[in-house]
Amino acid sequence: MKMSGGVEWALHCAFALTAADHPVSAARLAEMHDVSASYLAKQLQAMSRAGLVRSTQGNLGGYELTRPPSRITVLDVVEAVDGPTPAFLCTDVRARGPLAASPEACRTPCAIHRAMTAADEAWRASLRSVTIADLAAQVTGEHGRGVLDGVRNWFNAAP
Amino acid sequence: MKMSGGVEWALHCAFALTAADHPVSAARLAEMHDVSASYLAKQLQAMSRAGLVRSTQGNLGGYELTRPPSRITVLDVVEAVDGPTPAFLCTDVRARGPLAASPEACRTPCAIHRAMTAADEAWRASLRSVTIADLAAQVTGEHGRGVLDGVRNWFNAAP
DNA sequence: GAGACCATACTCGGATAGGTCGTGTCCGAGTGGGGGGGG
DNA sequence: CCCCCCCCACTCGGACACGACCTATCCGAGTATGGTCTC
Numbered sequence: 001m002k003m004s005g006g007v008e009w010a011l012h013c014a015f016a017l018t019a020a021d022h023p024v025s026a027a028r029l030a031e032m033h034d035v036s037a038s039y040l041a042k043q044l045q046a047m048s049r050a051g052l053v054r055s056t057q058g059n060l061g062g063y064e065l066t067r068p069p070s071r072i073t074v075l076d077v078v079e080a081v082d083g084p085t086p087a088f089l090c091t092d093v094r095a096r097g098p099l100a101a102s103p104e105a106c107r108t109p110c111a112i113h114r115a116m117t118a119a120d121e122a123w124r125a126s127l128r129s130v131t132i133a134d135l136a137a138q139v140t141g142e143h144g145r146g147v148l149d150g151v152r153n154w155f156n157a158a159p
Numbered sequence: 160m161k162m163s164g165g166v167e168w169a170l171h172c173a174f175a176l177t178a179a180d181h182p183v184s185a186a187r188l189a190e191m192h193d194v195s196a197s198y199l200a201k202q203l204q205a206m207s208r209a210g211l212v213r214s215t216q217g218n219l220g221g222y223e224l225t226r227p228p229s230r231i232t233v234l235d236v237v238e239a240v241d242g243p244t245p246a247f248l249c250t251d252v253r254a255r256g257p258l259a260a261s262p263e264a265c266r267t268p269c270a271i272h273r274a275m276t277a278a279d280e281a282w283r284a285s286l287r288s289v290t291i292a293d294l295a296a297q298v299t300g301e302h303g304r305g306v307l308d309g310v311r312n313w314f315n316a317a318p
Numbered sequence: 319g320a321g322a323c324c325a326t327a328c329t330c331g332g333a334t335a336g337g338t339c340g341t342g343t344c345c346g347a348g349t350g351g352g353g354g355g356g357g
Numbered sequence: 358c359c360c361c362c363c364c365c366a367c368t369c370g371g372a373c374a375c376g377a378c379c380t381a382t383c384c385g386a387g388t389a390t391g392g393t394c395t396c
Contacts, residue, residue, distance in 0.1 A: 112170045164341080
């Protein structure tokens, strides 16, 4: 079980866009984080498809958040990039083989399926309880406001 | 993010072994669940390596639980088969690029890393709170004791 | 001087190869049981 | 009749291909900007 590495990039971009006051291109975000621009574009497209960021084309175009960061949860970003499908897929093993359970007994999810689903929901709830604004608040609380100001200034500086 | 499909098989096997009173071969478990015997063997070997089951070779050999099912959690099985590595791997993006954070500022995990770790821990805690005995109790509570008895009888029956 | 037009350079978006890990399979090493022989 | 020995069939364990998904990349479609020409 391995999560897509692009999730980390997407979260960092969401955090950085918190400090931006105008659209930022994918190339600039990639340069800032020193990652592959082409691949980062893929993650940003996924976020755009999910409605987390708005993309504007043309010169001075780029990505910007569509909602205030306090209304974007970490789970939103994770599901946008990594997909909303739960990690565990029940294949209804109990309905197969010589000791297969009767079809009507399989109306309710099996105990294993329930346990995995509950864990998945706990994971999602934890990610849902943290917003991008919370991340920004934690960073400023630990390292000062200069971090976000530095990002904003770097965005405003000419390439 | 997709979990190994073998986890489901391993959990069903752990549940089935609850009803066994003597070692059960991998081939028999595979026949019972109608899955690939060769591949199921791989999962059972992983559980053996993790110390969840004991394997005995030779005739009438097979696998049996090493501990009472009340002391085997679902998390134990998941980690044995799928690996104990957390799904999220922090690559310390903040320490790269033109706005890289100072090395001493990176002594503590970044906010993103903490959020993902907390979610992972919540997931693990949920899986840790359910034991194989709990699963068996749920099944007997819903479908009667006949299920486990049927499994035991099928194990005792000649191939 | 003001307005409209156009060329341009920049942006995103999806379609396209390569690498890595999960999936599935196979065969060899090891071992306990059962039958046969001997006492 | 009981004990010992040997053969065997059955077991696990690790090593070996195949395939799917993630990773990484490229080129084409579209658009706002800035300059230029005309009125």
